[in-house]
Amino acid sequence: MPKIIYVDPDGTRHVVDAPDGTSLMQAAVANGVEGVLGECGGSAMCATCHVYVDPADGGRLPELGADEDEMLDSTASPRTTASRLSCQLTASEDLDGLVVRLPEEQI
Amino acid sequence: MSTGSAMSTGSAMSTPSATLGATVELARLWSDPYPIYRELRRREPVAWVPAANRYLVARHRDVVALERDPETFSAAERDSLMIRVMGHTMIRKDGAAHARERAAAEPPMRPRVVANHWTTLFQRTADELVDGLYDRGEADLLRDFAGPYAARNLGLVLGLPDAAPADLQEWSQAMMDATGNYVDDPTVWRRSQTAAQQVDDAIDDVLGHLRRRPDESVISAMLHATDPLSVEEIRANVKVIIGGGLNEPRDSLAVGAWALLTHPEQRAAVEADPSLWRRAFEETVRWVSPIGMYPRQTTREVVLGGTRIEAGARIGVLIGSANRDETVFADPDRFDLHRKPNSHVAFGGGPHFCLGSWLARSQVSQVAWPTLFRRLPGLQLAPEPEVELGGWVFRGVLNLPVRWTP
Numbered sequence: 001m002p003k004i005i006y007v008d009p010d011g012t013r014h015v016v017d018a019p020d021g022t023s024l025m026q027a028a029v030a031n032g033v034e035g036v037l038g039e040c041g042g043s044a045m046c047a048t049c050h051v052y053v054d055p056a057d058g059g060r061l062p063e064l065g066a067d068e069d070e071m072l073d074s075t076a077s078p079r080t081t082a083s084r085l086s087c088q089l090t091a092s093e094d095l096d097g098l099v100v101r102l103p104e105e106q107i
Numbered sequence: 108m109s110t111g112s113a114m115s116t117g118s119a120m121s122t123p124s125a126t127l128g129a130t131v132e133l134a135r136l137w138s139d140p141y142p143i144y145r146e147l148r149r150r151e152p153v154a155w156v157p158a159a160n161r162y163l164v165a166r167h168r169d170v171v172a173l174e175r176d177p178e179t180f181s182a183a184e185r186d187s188l189m190i191r192v193m194g195h196t197m198i199r200k201d202g203a204a205h206a207r208e209r210a211a212a213e214p215p216m217r218p219r220v221v222a223n224h225w226t227t228l229f230q231r232t233a234d235e236l237v238d239g240l241y242d243r244g245e246a247d248l249l250r251d252f253a254g255p256y257a258a259r260n261l262g263l264v265l266g267l268p269d270a271a272p273a274d275l276q277e278w279s280q281a282m283m284d285a286t287g288n289y290v291d292d293p294t295v296w297r298r299s300q301t302a303a304q305q306v307d308d309a310i311d312d313v314l315g316h317l318r319r320r321p322d323e324s325v326i327s328a329m330l331h332a333t334d335p336l337s338v339e340e341i342r343a344n345v346k347v348i349i350g351g352g353l354n355e356p357r358d359s360l361a362v363g364a365w366a367l368l369t370h371p372e373q374r375a376a377v378e379a380d381p382s383l384w385r386r387a388f389e390e391t392v393r394w395v396s397p398i399g400m401y402p403r404q405t406t407r408e409v410v411l412g413g414t415r416i417e418a419g420a421r422i423g424v425l426i427g428s429a430n431r432d433e434t435v436f437a438d439p440d441r442f443d444l445h446r447k448p449n450s451h452v453a454f455g456g457g458p459h460f461c462l463g464s465w466l467a468r469s470q471v472s473q474v475a476w477p478t479l480f481r482r483l484p485g486l487q488l489a490p491e492p493e494v495e496l497g498g499w500v501f502r503g504v505l506n507l508p509v510r511w512t513p
Contacts, residue, residue, distance in 0.1 A: 029175065037450060039174075039452075039454065039455075039456045039457075039460055040456070040457070040458075040460035041175070041177075041456065041457040041458055041460065043458070043460075045213070045217070045460060045464075046454070046460055046464070047218075067217075070217060070218055070219045071218065073218065073219070073222075074218045074465065076389075104447070104448065105447055105448035105449065105450075106448065106450065107389055107448065107449050107450055107451060
């Protein structure tokens with residue numbers, strides 16, 4: 001099963017087994033990673049599952065979708081070139097070992 | 108009826124069951140729910156409350172947990188008075204049936220169209236209202252600004268630009284009163300039937316035009332969606348948006364203005380740094396959540412917060428309590444816009460996450476507050492009458508007397 005590493009702003013690491021096909025938001029929520037809220041349940045409407053993916057890893061990810069791009073303009077913590085919505089990223093073997101950094105706040 | 112409190116987990120417990128939930132009175136919740144919520148969180152976090160005919164869920168973590176399980180905690184409440192008043196709206200549907208209607212209504216309320224289209228119109232509404240008040244040097248900001256402002260903006264967003272703000276406010280109040288008409292007062296039913304008929308008439312007046320000429324409005328979006336909604340579905344969903352989309356921006360606007368007027372150092376901070384307006388908004392809806400309770404119904408037996416709840420039980424999700432949970436928010440009764448993080452649940456969660464959240468943020472924190480505090484010199488609370496608050500299902504200030512120096 002792919003492993004995803006969520007890193008809190010204070011450096012705490014959460015290594016999570018993310019079943020193939022689940023979103024990185026769902027995997028975080030299901031494993032008690034509190035820095036991801038995912039309020040709207042994954043419909044790209046709330047901007048509370050914002051994460052940062054190191055640019056070096058960016059090539060493993062799908063392109064930004066239009067809804068995702070729109071929501072990233074409304075995040076509580078600053079948008080950067082590393083910003084993604086974790087509800088729009090689906091776990092697979094390609095993402096095994098991916099490091100996602102969590103923002104200071106989601107609301 | 109099981110109260111379940113004897114099965115509660117955690118350190119807090121071991122008073123005999125039923126004591127707390129059975130003593131909760133709706134009149135006391137209405138006047139000030141927060142001391143009662145504090146006790147519920149401590150002693151009976153999932154409490155059977157006969158006065159409300161529901162289990163009330165008081166803790167933040169239990170509210171979050173149930174919002175993440177919509178299959179168990181259904182929005183499709185049986186014998187819903189809302190359905191009697193408004194027809195079968197998306198807010199009382201689950202799963203694919205809900206998703207279809209939501210997808211049709213959502214595009215005009217997403218952040219980009221809010222930023223690029225609606226915010227300019229909201230600014231015009233705010234400026235016209237301030238122009239009309241300015242020379243008086245005093246006003247009740249709830250009655251004279253927040254109410255008509257939220258109503259006018261709602262009419263624009265829906266696609267009913269000719270509806271008078273006073274009519275929209277009457278329709279909203281009449282329908283909301285009827286959704287809570289458990290005592291079966293015939294006057295309340297008649298008033299809501301009149302309102303519902305007038306809403307249907309107002310929709311009929313615009314349908315032909317919007318069919319031919321799509322625009323940015325919600326009714327237009329529902330008509331022209333990939334999977335368009337029927338006229339009956341449009342009527343029901345416009346009613347629920349009128350019922351549920353007016354008092355929340357009105358009340359958050361007024362409560363937040365009151366909070367800033369009574370916390371001078373925080374007011375100075377937002378006036379100096381406009382990026383803090385949004386923070387003030389999030390803190391306002393946490394501190395006095397405009398929707399303090401919403402209903403759910405269990406589809407199976409379930410254990411929540413250590414309490415066993417039977418299948419088919421009615422649940423009251425206490426947003427107003429979850430947002431004052433001391434295990435999540437330090438000093439939770441204090442208004443503090445610098446609170447960080449501020450993981451409130453004022454917009455609900457899951458598939459029914461507030462459709463109007465981005466509209467509300469724009470209307471209230473990007474437009475209304477900056478406009479009022481900038482354009483009304485020396486804005487301050489009037490010495491009397493005293494500001495009063497009320498409500499628990501919906502909560503806000505009941506008046507907001509202010510003055511300024513024209």
